Amino acid sequence: MKKINCIIADDEPLARDVIKRHIHQLERLHIVATCSNGLEAFTAIKNTQADLLFLDIQMPNLTGIELLRTVKTPPAVILTTAYPEFALEGYELNVIDYLLKPISFERFLKAIDKYETWVNPGSHSNIVAERATSDRIKPFIYVKADKKMVKIFLKDILYMEGLKDYIKIHTTNNEVVTYQSLTYFTEKLPADLFMRVHRSYIVALAHINSFSTTEITIGDTAIPIGTTYAREVGKKLNSDIFPQ
Numbered sequence: 001m002k003k004i005n006c007i008i009a010d011d012e013p014l015a016r017d018v019i020k021r022h023i024h025q026l027e028r029l030h031i032v033a034t035c036s037n038g039l040e041a042f043t044a045i046k047n048t049q050a051d052l053l054f055l056d057i058q059m060p061n062l063t064g065i066e067l068l069r070t071v072k073t074p075p076a077v078i079l080t081t082a083y084p085e086f087a088l089e090g091y092e093l094n095v096i097d098y099l100l101k102p103i104s105f106e107r108f109l110k111a112i113d114k115y116e117t118w119v120n121p122g123s124h125s126n127i128v129a130e131r132a133t134s135d136r137i138k139p140f141i142y143v144k145a146d147k148k149m150v151k152i153f154l155k156d157i158l159y160m161e162g163l164k165d166y167i168k169i170h171t172t173n174n175e176v177v178t179y180q181s182l183t184y185f186t187e188k189l190p191a192d193l194f195m196r197v198h199r200s201y202i203v204a205l206a207h208i209n210s211f212s213t214t215e216i217t218i219g220d221t222a223i224p225i226g227t228t229y230a231r232e233v234g235k236k237l238n239s240d241i242f243p244q
Helices: 013-024 038-047 064-070 084-091 105-119 126-135 182-188 230-236
Strands: 004-009 029-035 052-056 076-081 097-100 140-145 148-153 157-162 167-171 175-178 194-198 201-204 215-218 221-224
Touching: 004 013, 004 038, 013 029, 013 105, 029 038, 038 052, 038 064, 052 064, 064 076, 076 105, 097 105, 140 175, 148 175, 157 182, 157 221, 182 194, 182 201, 194 221, 194 230, 201 215, 201 221
Parallel strands: 004 029, 004 052, 052 076, 076 097
Antiparallel strands: 140 148, 157 167, 157 201, 167 175, 194 201, 215 221
16 A cells, blocks of 8 residues: 655644644554644655645744745645634645644544545545535635626625525625525535524634624624524534533
C-alpha cells in the first residue's frame, strides 16, 4: 500500500496533536513534517515529497491563504481552522476540503475519502465520485427571483427566513425573495458554513454576533432557536449551555 505523505501546519500545539492522532489511526497516512507557522510549511513543501497538506488558515508570519498563493505547485490541501468565515476564500484556491475545529475523527475520515476520490476517481463508484465532486463548496449559488437566476455569494448571506409561500434571503447587500424551500437550502448549503436553527430560519455561522439557548443575534436581528434544533445548534457552536 502506497503511503500518503502528509504535512501538518498549525500554530496551535493542541490542534496539531488532534490531527496527529487522527493520522495515526490510518495506516495509509504518514507524517513527513509538522510545522508551527507558514514559513516552516513553505520549507517543508519544498523539501519533502508531500501528497497532502493539513493547513491552518490563521498562522503567524505567513497565513495559510498566503502560503497557497505563494507556492506554485502545492500538494493537495485540506484546510483546518476555527473560523468558518475564511472557508470560501480557501475553496476558491481549489482545496480538497475544509475542516472546522474541533475536528472529529468522523469528519476527518470524510476529508480523506474526498482526497482519495480526487486522486483516484476510478477507485470509487461513479455515484461516490459525483457526490465528492458536488461536496466541493462553490463560493456562490444561483436562486430564481424576479423571473431570472440571481447569483448570491455565500460569504454575503446573513440568514434565510422561511415565510408562508417563499424564502427571503438576507444578505449584506440586499434581500432576495425566492420560492425554494428551506429544506432545499438545508441540503444544498455547506454544513460547515450554515445551519438550520428553526423551522423558519437558516443562519450563516460566520455572521453570528452572539447567542443564547433561545436565540441567535446577527447584526440587529434576533433569530429564534427552535426547541427541536437546540441540541444540534449546541453541537455546531461547540457550546455546553444547550440541553444535552
